[in-house]
Amino acid sequence: MFQDFSAPPGIVPGGERLAALRAEMARQGLDGFLIPRADAHQGEYVPPADARLAYVTGFTGSAGIAVVLAERAALFVDGRYTLQAERQTDPASWTLQALHETPVGEWLDGAAPAGARIGFDPWLHGKAEIDALERRGLTAVAVETNPVDAIWADRPAPPAAPICPYPDELAGESAAQKRARIGRAVAEAGAGAAALTLPDSIAWLLNLRGGDIPRNPVPLAFAILHASGKAMLFLRPGQDADPALRAHLGPDVAIAGRDEFLSALRNIEGGALLDRRSSPLAVARALESAKVRIIWGEDPCVMPKAIKNAAERAGARAAHFRDGVAMARFLAWLDREAPSGALTEIAIAKRLEAERRATNALMDISFDTIAGAGPNGAIVHYRVTEATDRKLSPGELMLVDSGGQYLDGTTDITRTIAVGPPPEGAVRAFTLVLKGMIAVSRARFPLRTTGRDLDTMARAALWRAGFDYDHGTGHGIGAYLCVHEGPQSLSRRGAVALRPGMMVSNEPGYYRTGAFGIRIENLLLIEEASIPEGGDRAMMSFETLTLAPIDRRLVDPALLDAEERAWLDAYHARVRDTLKPALDARDGAWLEAATAPL
Structure with a gap:
């Protein structure tokens, strides 16, 4: 099994670790310290060696930041993690804060004493974040030694997994071609070189894959790309x-140790391009100390990586067909076995991984499967463990959010399944979520449309009923890279214009605390703009990549209009026609029934 179901240590008693941390803060002359969920690469995913936030607070979610003062300590999370944070943290030690209601700086205004020295690790924060604190009059102090590291006696070793070449035929472009193309973009930005710190950017640019972070086939590396197309990899x-790695990289890519990265930055000539969102402040300060001109812009790999080429699009379709077959087999099994009331969340997650493994192409799962039965489905990023595992009972909903990593593509799919008669209110809520999902799937939209525009479409039916969900509607997806990829997103903050070739998830939801969770997720590929029949302006649209039935037992046809019903029937016909030939007779018969017209 890729997924580990062992229980985390439980609520971390805050007193002992906070006391040790505060003693170390005092030794370093600090009145407070910031602990983000971050590493030196500023990505979403961190290895165990960098899980400082979890070590100090017990909170294991993928986003959050803690602030520790001499007498107070607060953990800031977004709406996805409110329930999880309540379960995992010691209320005697930590005050929970909602990031969207009380930003860190605002809380510090009222909590920190005048003139307080607030420490931070410059590898774990960007320039904009620290600048915002200093504009509030706070004294931000960069530390040489992270106080958490100083007290973390059994801190895991940093990862150093093997790195392998990624085939050009799957990448659709050689690494040399990418380096030349992105090097020209660096020159056009007015820089002599770009400092790259995002692991998936480096993996994409150099056609490499690694294993430093579970579920994400990337190496935790740094790189410098010169405008000439030559590069250094740290x-x-x-x-x-x-030797195959060195042969793949060729003579124009030098390899050095990670500890040589800052010194190499100081030797850049012609200015250094830094990403304003992802570059650690430590990088900027190293350049400033050497008087290297900084050009603040965008990581030059992010947008080209997001726009999939023909080979990556073909790979995505192949991966989703393979994944769809596994999902159909899994859903058929679940329908047969769930009414017994004997299935547990762990058993369900294990069976789904087994079906993906049966494709003989699974490299990893793309994230730990979210298998939430009944009330656990209302925890948006629930992770089942041996301590939380519960049986799925008739009369409940089962939310399963999962994905696979295949050499030719990455998948991410959510289905919500009824077991017996659905709970009260579930059919109406599910159908409203489905209406939003269909609205995005059917959308036609002009160039320069942002993800924010489509996010509103996904929520409209829920809003009319007085419902909503506290997460974005969609994220980008990598090509055998990270399952969450930018810069595009369908969310309230999705300000990036959508472009043909981008992939996004489409996953509206609804969560009733203590009762059930609902989410329906397909992955979409943005198609080239074309002029609709009778129109005069080109519009983009979506190709749906994901192939799996949507539970018709949770759909109230009376709440769908004719076009929505037609879309669902057409989608199910495509799922049936595509997947049924790959299934045995029993699963094929199940799929036939599961995809019957409304």
């Missing part, structure tokens, strides 16, 4: 041992 000891 790795941990032993990661460059494979």
Whole structure:
């Protein structure tokens, strides 16, 4: 099994670790310290060695930040993690704050004493974040040694997994071609080189894959790309041992140790391009100390990586067909076995992984499967463990959010399944969520449309009923890379214009605390703009990649209009026609019934 179901240590008693941390803060002359869920790469995913927020607070969610003062401590999370944070933190030690209601700086205004020295690790924060604190009159102090590291006696070793070449035929472009193309973009930005810190950017640029972060096939590396197209790659000891890797990189990519990254930055000529959102402040300060001109802009790999080429699009379709077959087999099994009341969340997650493994193409799952039965489905990013595992009972909903990593693509799908008679209110809520999901799937939209515009479409039916959900509607997806990829998103903050070739998830939801959770998710590929029949302006649209039935038992046809019913019937016909030939007779018969017209 890729997924580990062992229980986390439980609520971390705040007193002992906070006391040790405060003693170390005092030793360093600090009145407060910031602990983000971040590493030196500023990505969403962190290895165990960088899970400082979890070590200090017990909170294991994928986003959050803690602030520790001499007498107070607060953990800030967004709406996805409110329930999880309540379960995992010690209320005697931590005050929970909603990030969207009380930003960190605002809380510090009222909590920190005048003139307080607030420490931060410059590898774990960007320039804009620290600038915002200093504009509020706070004194932000960069530390040489992270106080959490100083008290973390059994801190795991940093990862150094093997790195392997990624085939050009799957990438659709050689690494040399990418380096030349992105090097020209660096020059056009007025820089002599770009400092790259995002692991998926480096993996994409150099056609590499690694294993430093579970579920994400990337190496935790740094890189410098010169405008000439030449590059330097900074790795941990032993990661460059494979002769095939050196042969793949070629003579125009030098390899050095991670500890040489800052010194190499200081030798950049012609200015350094830094991403204003993802570059650690430590990088900027190293350049400033060497008087290297900084050009603040965008990571030059992010947008090209987001726009999938023909080979990546073909790979995505192949991966989703393969994944769809596994999902159909899994859903058929679940329908047969769930009415017994004997299935547990762990058993369900294990069976789904087994079906993906049966494709003989699974490299990893793309994230730990969210298998939430009944009330656990209302925890948006629920992770089942041996301590939380519960049986799925008739009369409940089962929310399963999962995905696979295949050499040719990454998948992410959510289905919500009824077991016996649905609970009160579930059919109406599910149908309203479905209406939003269909609205996005059917959308036609002009160039320069942002994800924010489509996010509103997904929520409209829920809003009319007085419902909503506290997460974005969609995120970008990598090509055998990270399951969450930018810069595009369908969310209230989705300000990036959508472009043909981008992939996004479409996953509206509804969550009733203590009762059930609902989410329906397909992955979409943005198609080239074309002029609709009778129109005069080109409009983009979506190709739906995901292939799996949507539970018709949870759909109230009376709440759908004719076009919505037609879309669902057409989608189910496509799922049936595509997947049924790959299924055995029993699963094929189940699929036939599950995709019957409304």
